Amino acid sequence: MTGPDAKAAGAFRTIGEVAAATGLPQHVLRYWETRFPQLRPLTRAGNRRYYRPDDVALVERIDRLLNHDGYTVKGVQKLLASEGKRAATPSVPSLRAVRTMLQQALDYDSAV
Template structure:
């Protein structure tokens, strides 16, 4: 698990952007512990990277990303598989980057 500071450093996204996205994307729900510290699970971190890619690199709007995530949450089998594969790919890219190979 990562703190908001660690995830911010990894992704280059400011803390306030991560907190804002929590209000806009219901699937992004980090754990909160003592002192309201946020702890992002690997699946949260993968979702943050995906939202960042969609918004900042693929030209989606916040509403467009919301609609895409909502459609996937409805359980279309192909979409669920694609989401899982995207999360796995993002985790592997992240691991390679941390290992100095990416």
């Protein structure tokens, strides 16, 4: 935190704070919420939006892809959707594999 009004890194940001930090107008952020289902800030009473740090990072990434890397909205949608599918099916070791790894660690620890 640099000043008396600065927030912690993990603090939620309002749409105005995100707009000021990224240089994007608020209406663009609202539009992106309709086009990118991955971008879902928390909404509270009065439809106030609160962006988590992950949401802010996603806004910055979408901005870079659209405004600097030359992607179209549809292109970014496809890119994010394909990444979401890969993230939805993570490579998780089976219970047997975890048990084997733990047993090997215990065996090694008792041998040392």
